[in-house]
Amino acid sequence: MKTQKILFLYLNAGGGHLSCAKTLSECLYHTYDKKVNCVFVDGIGKSKLLKHFVEDGYRISMSGSGVMSSLFYTLNQPSYMAKTSVAIFNLFIKSYLKEIFLKEKPDKVVIMHGALTRSAELVLKELGLDIPVIVVITDPFTLYPFWFTGKNAHYILFSDEARRTALKKNIPKEQITQFPCFVNEKYSKKLSSKDCLEVKKRLGFSKDKKLLLVLGGGEGIKNGQILLEKIVTYVFKNSLDIDIAIVCGRNVTLKRYCDTLALKYSNSVHIHVYGFVDFIYELLNVCDIIVTKGGPATVIEILLLDKIPILNSYVWGQEKGNVEFVIKHDVGYYQPDVSKIPLLISKLLSNNNIVKKLHQNIKNLKLQNGTKQTSEFIYNYTSK
Numbered sequence: 613m614k615t616q617k618i619l620f621l622y623l624n625a626g627g628g629h630l631s632c633a634k635t636l637s638e639c640l641y642h643t644y645d646k647k648v649n650c651v652f653v654d655g656i657g658k659s660k661l662l663k664h665f666v667e668d669g670y671r672i673s674m675s676g677s678g679v680m681s682s683l684f685y686t687l688n689q690p691s692y693m694a695k696t697s698v699a700i701f702n703l704f705i706k707s708y709l710k711e712i713f714l715k716e717k718p719d720k721v722v723i724m725h726g727a728l729t730r731s732a733e734l735v736l737k738e739l740g741l742d743i744p745v746i747v748v749i750t751d752p753f754t755l756y757p758f759w760f761t762g763k764n765a766h767y768i769l770f771s772d773e774a775r776r777t778a779l780k781k782n783i784p785k786e787q788i789t790q791f792p793c794f795v796n797e798k799y800s801k802k803l804s805s806k807d808c809l810e811v812k813k814r815l816g817f818s819k820d821k822k823l824l825l826v827l828g829g830g831e832g833i834k835n836g837q838i839l840l841e842k843i844v845t846y847v848f849k850n851s852l853d854i855d856i857a858i859v860c861g862r863n864v865t866l867k868r869y870c871d872t873l874a875l876k877y878s879n880s881v882h883i884h885v886y887g888f889v890d891f892i893y894e895l896l897n898v899c900d901i902i903v904t905k906g907g908p909a910t911v912i913e914i915l916l917l918d919k920i921p922i923l924n925s926y927v928w929g930q931e932k933g934n935v936e937f938v939i940k941h942d943v944g945y946y947q948p949d950v951s952k953i954p955l956l957i958s959k960l961l962s963n964n965n966i967v968k969k970l971h972q973n974i975k976n977l978k979l980q981n982g983t984k985q986t987s988e989f990i991y992n993y994t995s996k
Contacts, residue, residue, distance in 0.1 A: 617649045618990065619718035621732060623725040624654060628829075628909055632750050633724050635796045639987040648991060651716055655728045657708030694757035695730075702731040709735040713743075722990060723747040726759030733762050744995040748986070749774060752793050752908050753933020757781070766993065768986060770794070773933060789989060792982035795909050796893070799916045800981040803897040811894045816884065817855045822961060824854055825899035827892070828861040829907055834925035836866045839903070839950040844873055846954035848880050852961065856883045857895055901960050903953060906934040906946070916979055920944050920970050922956055943974045 618640065620633035630652065637650035709731060713721075721736070721743055723729045729747050736743050745765040749755060752770040760767070760781040767778055770793040778788050803811065812819050826833065826840060833839065840858060847854065858874075860867035867887050874883035889895075896902065896917050904910055906926030911934045914921045921944035926935050938944040947953050960967055 615647060615649050616644075616720070616991065617651060617716065617718045618720045618722055619651045619653060619712075619716055620722045620724055621653050621655050621728050623656060623727065625725065628907060629724040629750055630654075631909065632748065632794070633722070635794065635983060636722070636748070636987045636990065639797060639983050640991060643984070643987065644991060651718065653712050653716075655705055655709070655725065655731075657705050695761055698727060698730045698758050698761045701727050702734065705731055706735060710739065713739060713741060718743060720990065720993065721745045723762075723765065724750060726756055726761065729759070729762035729765055733764060742995075744993060746990055746993060748990075750908060751930055751933070752912075753937060754930060756930055764995070766995070768989065770982065771933075791985045791989070792980040793908070793912045794981055794983040794986050795913050795916065797981060797983050798893055799896075799913045802917055803894070808898045811898050815857075815894070815898075817857070817898065818882065821882075822854045822900040823898055824856050824957060825895055825902045825904075826856070826858045827895070827902055827904040827910065828859050828863060828866070829905055829910070833860075833863075833866075833903075833905055835950055836860070836863065837869050839924060839953065840870055840873060842950050843903070843954050843957065844877055844881055844883065846958070848877055850958070851880075852958065854882075854961065856881065857886070857899065858883065859886045859889060859892070859895070862888050901957055903957070906931045906938075908934050911938060912979070912981075915943060915974055915977065916981060918971060918974050920960060920967065920974075922947060922953060922960075924948060924950065924953060941973055941977060943970060943977065 620637065622629040622633050624630065633652055640648045640650060713735060721732055723732060723745060726747065729745065732745055745762065747759065747762060747765045747767045749759050749767060749769045753773045755774055755777050760778060760783055765787070767783060767788050769775060769778060769788065769790055775788060775790055779785065809819050817823055826843065828836060844856065847856065858870050860870055867885060870885040874885050877883065896913060896919060899919065901922065902914055902919055903922045903924060906923045908931065911921060921938060923935055923938060923944065923946045925948060926932060935946045939946055945956055947956055
């Protein structure tokens with residue numbers, strides 16, 4: 613049987629789009645082995661201006677007030693504005709996509725960022741290539757309008773809210789498939805108590821103390837320096853007997869600050885500071901409380917592992933639904949005021965009844981991981 617080449621087209625607006633593509637490809641390789649060949653392509657291409665706007669703009673927005681992303685989301689709410697933005701975007705990437713499609717000759721194109729959908733369709737049509745286009749909407753609940761600028765693509769989405777949005781945007785129901793949210797399949801199973809103790813020992817954490825994890829995304833965590841200063845100072849002043857792990861992502865400035873903070877309190881507070889790491893799964897398994905942002909994959913990973921999230925920020929519009937999901941089902945907290953987060957942490961550390969209730973609410977969700985269903989659909993999909 614001929615090897616099926618699947619081209620994943622993504623943007624580096626944060627690391628989530630590429631990581632989702634890799635999650636699906638891992639499952640595809642595991643299931644179909646040599647019958648599939650996955651290729652990853654950054655849709656930005658060679659445009660330095662566009663690269664600056666998409667990647668640096670996202671990074672600045674995540675470390676600051678989020679005004680840029682909020683404004684962009686608001687301006688693109690009307691369908692005609694979303695289509696205009698995509699048309700302008702297409703001017704920068706059209707020739708690059710032509711090169712990619714002619715070079716790679718894929719059997720399918722899987723879009724991991726909605727801004728690329730219409731451009732991919734137009735280029736394929738211009739080249740006379742009858743190649744199926746599948747859009748994987750990586751935002752589970754709150755969707756950017758330009759997710760739905762394609763005309764012939766098939767849309768994979770992950771919630772009833774997303775389905776309703778798609779139908780309101782006049783996407784035919786036969787072009788929509790809904791699965792449970794997906795993350796890396798390892799998050800479907802928790803580590804055993806024995807394995808957790810081994811991880812704690814390997815990473816230098818106490819086997820008896822509770823562990824607080826402050827988890828930044830690829831670009832760190834919003835108001836990270838203020839947040840962490842408040843947390844560490846509170847732990848020190850109140851003599852809380854806990855370990856603290858801080859993941860700063862690629863935010864070098866934040867990591868430098870946290871290293872200084874850890875050194876300052878080294879005699880009293882046990883703090884481990886990390887940059888960008890590949891063992892988040894292990895950290896999530898061994899921690900007791902997580903302070904993080906409301907990214908879709910992060911929220912699902914935390915809940916699948918039966919952990920309690922404290923969300924301190926989200927991308928306005930795009931990630932709002934993730935926070936609303938946590939609040940609606942009472943499985944965690946949203947607290948944007950960094951001065952109040954230490955008290956919330958203290959409450960969770962000292963009140964077992966609250967913790968038990970939250971864990972029960974997480975169990976009641978009966979969350980499933982949709983990775984296998986999504987990857988199998990992609991492999992078997994044929995355009996009609």
